[in-house]
Amino acid sequence: MSLRFALLALLRVGPLSGYDLQKQFALSVGHVWHAPDSQIYPELRKMEAEGLVEGEEQARGQRGTRRVYHVTDAGERAFQEWMRSPLEYARVRDPAHLRAAYLEASTPAAAREFFRAHIAQWEGELAQWEGELKRIAALDNPMLARRLAATPPPDRERTVAFKRFTYEGLVERARGEIDWARRGLALVDGLEAADGEWAGSGANGA
């Protein structure tokens, strides 16, 4: 359900072809709401059928076409209503915490590998979000620039502020996960120092 609002968020700035929309999606809104193109196109068609967006065929080259979508009044109202509605929280399904809770069933080596991989995963995320923050600070992000160009000057600071705030949140999240996994590595060290290498296979321990 939230995919449509993610798409509306991006389309409100101005009309875009399906392809440009999904390209820009991946580089902006897609950082907080992932969707592959195979999901975006059918969703756009659905939204069109429901009157939230309108698509117009445009010529491309001699015989090609593309479809350019814009948000309708109904679409704008739906977006505003969503912004005011209570958020729907997904139920937790956290593979890392699931595994961490049962690491006594593993070995120190496998546990360390798990934490190292977790750190690597979230260091990748951290680097990405820090890069985005730099681009925001430099106003060097094409999607944000496009958005600011379509925004009256009094609103620009606010637009930038909320975008910045969001990425700061992603940075903090990534840092939290890295810290947690580092503490996990320390825990494995401590347990191994106390007990020696353990092998957790078998339901009742080694």
Added chain:
Amino acid sequence: MSLRFALLALLRVGPLSGYDLQKQFALSVGHVWHAPDSQIYPELRKMEAEGLVEGEEQARGQRGTRRVYHVTDAGERAFQEWMRSPLEYARVRDPAHLRAAYLEASTPAAAREFFRAHIAQWEGELAQWEGELKRIAALDNPMLARRLAATPPPDRERTVAFKRFTYEGLVERARGEIDWARRGLALVDGLEAADGEWAGSGANGA
């Protein structure tokens, strides 16, 4: 796919009926991997068909029955293999950050309500996980006690340590979300102080 490993994690401790399993699931593993009973029962049947668990019908009262499941050797091997395999990270779909990125389209009042609701949501989670940590410290959690009873003494500290560590991670996560939302409230205050009340309806600002 991870539901089966969550179920195996719990079942490795000892055989359980389907009903007891889903009850205990909700109070333990379900904190990191949610699944309703309507999902658990079919999954157990599937796992049985694949040889990961075995179920035995037992009499219950005069005419009733229940099915008690235990992990097979193949199931144990599958669990161990999963513990060693690279974790599969779900793609991000974060409704709160999605909305936060576009709060300039909202009003200060609605933005504050959003952050307050977010704080309330995560304060609920925080209270729950802190409660679990207290129960772990007091060894007052029936599932953990059952698990420790089935665990050789040298392994008990380790079992408790990883469980504690996992809930500490959940606590930190909750705190991070609350802090973020508090900073969001401060941001709204600051923007309102600078610009006065804004109304973000309309794609190009008020």
Added chain:
DNA sequence: TGAATTTACCTATGTCGATAGGGAATGTCC
């Protein structure tokens, strides 16, 4: 003893999402 609750388990329906493709037209480069 009968009503209410719990134990025990299940199905149906639909949505959302993953993944592995695919085709056609246009544009770029050697």
Added chain:
DNA sequence: GGACATTCCCTATCGACATAGGTAAATTCA
């Protein structure tokens, strides 16, 4: 001009999940 890349868009298949129920038997409680 042909090979390759990009633009533009799409489908099929399947698994995971949400939700709204449902039935039957046993147990509990007033």
